[in-house]
Amino acid sequence: MPRVHLTSRNRTAVQTLLESMSLPPLDDLIACPHCDTLHIERALPEGGSARCVRCGIVLVTRRSDALVQMVSLACAAVILMMAAISFPFLDINAAGFTNETSVLSAIMAFSSGNGVPVAIAVALFIIVLPLTRLLALIYAVGPLVLGHKPRPGARIAFAMTEQLRPWAMAEIFMVGVAVALVKITGMAQVTIGPAFWAFVTLVIITIFNDRIMSRYTVWKALDLTSRD
Amino acid sequence: MRCKRCHGPIRSRDTESLQKVWAWLVAGIIAFIPANIYPMLLTSTLFDRSEQTIIGGVIELVHYGSYGIAAIVFIASIMIPVGKFIAIAYLAWAVQHRSSRNQHQRHKLYDVVEFIGRWSMIDVFVVAILSALVQLNAVATINPGIAALSFGLSVIFTMLSALAFDPRLIWDEEEPVRHD
Numbered sequence: 488m489p490r491v492h493l494t495s496r497n498r499t500a501v502q503t504l505l506e507s508m509s510l511p512p513l514d515d516l517i518a519c520p521h522c523d524t525l526h527i528e529r530a531l532p533e534g535g536s537a538r539c540v541r542c543g544i545v546l547v548t549r550r551s552d553a554l555v556q557m558v559s560l561a562c563a564a565v566i567l568m569m570a571a572i573s574f575p576f577l578d579i580n581a582a583g584f585t586n587e588t589s590v591l592s593a594i595m596a597f598s599s600g601n602g603v604p605v606a607i608a609v610a611l612f613i614i615v616l617p618l619t620r621l622l623a624l625i626y627a628v629g630p631l632v633l634g635h636k637p638r639p640g641a642r643i644a645f646a647m648t649e650q651l652r653p654w655a656m657a658e659i660f661m662v663g664v665a666v667a668l669v670k671i672t673g674m675a676q677v678t679i680g681p682a683f684w685a686f687v688t689l690v691i692i693t694i695f696n697d698r699i700m701s702r703y704t705v706w707k708a709l710d711l712t713s714r715d
Numbered sequence: 716m717r718c719k720r721c722h723g724p725i726r727s728r729d730t731e732s733l734q735k736v737w738a739w740l741v742a743g744i745i746a747f748i749p750a751n752i753y754p755m756l757l758t759s760t761l762f763d764r765s766e767q768t769i770i771g772g773v774i775e776l777v778h779y780g781s782y783g784i785a786a787i788v789f790i791a792s793i794m795i796p797v798g799k800f801i802a803i804a805y806l807a808w809a810v811q812h813r814s815s816r817n818q819h820q821r822h823k824l825y826d827v828v829e830f831i832g833r834w835s836m837i838d839v840f841v842v843a844i845l846s847a848l849v850q851l852n853a854v855a856t857i858n859p860g861i862a863a864l865s866f867g868l869s870v871i872f873t874m875l876s877a878l879a880f881d882p883r884l885i886w887d888e889e890e891p892v893r894h895d
Contacts, residue, residue: 522822577844577848579848579849579851581851581854581855584851584854585851586848586849586850586851588847588848592847594847604864604867605839605842605843605846605859605863605864605867606843608839608867608871609839609840609843612836613840642720642721642722643721643722645721646721646722646723653829653832653833653874653878654833654874656833656836656840659833659834659836659837659840660840662787662834662837662840663836663837663838663839663840663841663843663844664840664844665784666784666787666788666837666838666841667840667841667844667845667848669776669779669781669784670772670775670776670784670841670845671845671848671849673779674849674855675849675851675855677848706720706721709720710720
């Protein structure tokens with residue numbers, strides 16, 4: 488069977504054909520965030536999920552507790568972040584000298600020279616941006632979970648959590664820590680502090696939350712609650 | 716026009732996309748040069764002072780026998796950035812030359828570039844941790860070198876370059892008619 492290809496000759500013809508076909512209302516269409524394939528939304532059974540027919544990514548999951556789970560994980564992550572930046576992260580001991588670092592003091596320690604921009608970048612990528620994402624998510628989705636109307640700017644806040652995703656690099660920082668530990672073990676004795684484990688847990692929770700987070704569910708919930 | 720859901724701007728195509736891509740890419744490549752020439756780490760111990768470049772750090776790790784970690788650092792700091800420069804340049808070049816070949820593969824390549832770019836930051840974080848931790852007065856101190864800064868900038872510039880690329884441009888050329 489010959490396939491229809493869009494050439495400049497038949498492009499207008501295809502366009503008029505598309506326009507004459509009755510497309511469902513825009514609100515019922517879902518475009519796959521990965522490959523832009525258009526799908527028509529169907530009501531899903533509780534606990535069900537729908538995948539893109541072309542690339543297989545999860546489009547919609549229907550779990551009544553999805554939003555609750557998202558917000559509670561985000562709250563847990565914020566608390567862990569507080570612990571991770573204030574408790575001792577790593578202790579080093581060499582020839583009688585010791586140095587104890589928390590993430591916060593590590594950033595404060597740079598006060599001159601090349602360290603300043605590096606410290607600012609590290610602070611942004613591993614503390615400020617991840618924290619902003621978490622707080623924006625709680626701000627946008629939290630009121631919905633409690634049954635309130637969304638706060639002003641909830642949409643902007645949620646759009647921001649999505650846009651900041653590539654710039655929050657806590658998990659990359661953990662790989663960096665692993666490399667640094669290997670480099671240093673020949674030189675000195677290193678003890679791992681409680682903040683290290685808080686950070687590991689934080690990274691795992693964040694990755695898990697980003698995985699289960701269904702953008703579509705959040706937007707739908709924001710649409711429904713702001714309508715009435 | 717704005718999206719009625721998230722109020723973000725909507726455009727059919729970003730007409731300045733390629734201009735931004737090339738500009739950030741050139742900035743990224745320029746910053747990558749000093750990142751490899753100048754030292755990343757300045758180590759001073761009781762007896763000597765040493766400076767270590769990115770490649771120097773990888774070689775040292777190999778000497779210690781930590782091949783896995785050496786591979787991670789090498790891949791993250793050399794292979795991924797260079798691969799990314801080539802990939803982005805190819806994507807932009809192909810769009811400019813109105814290529815209609817390998818559209819699916821090019822889109823996949825774009826996805827990979829976008830996903831993998833941030834992992835280059837590993838080495839900057841290593842430097843940050845080492846220099847915060849190893850401050851033992853006379854015994855040993857580690858400080859970040861100028862390369863840490865330029866490497867970090869190079870990664871940020873290339874991430875911005877990848878984000879500026881509008882992947883829909885890949886699909887704008889007509890697919891050649893296949894007789895199958």
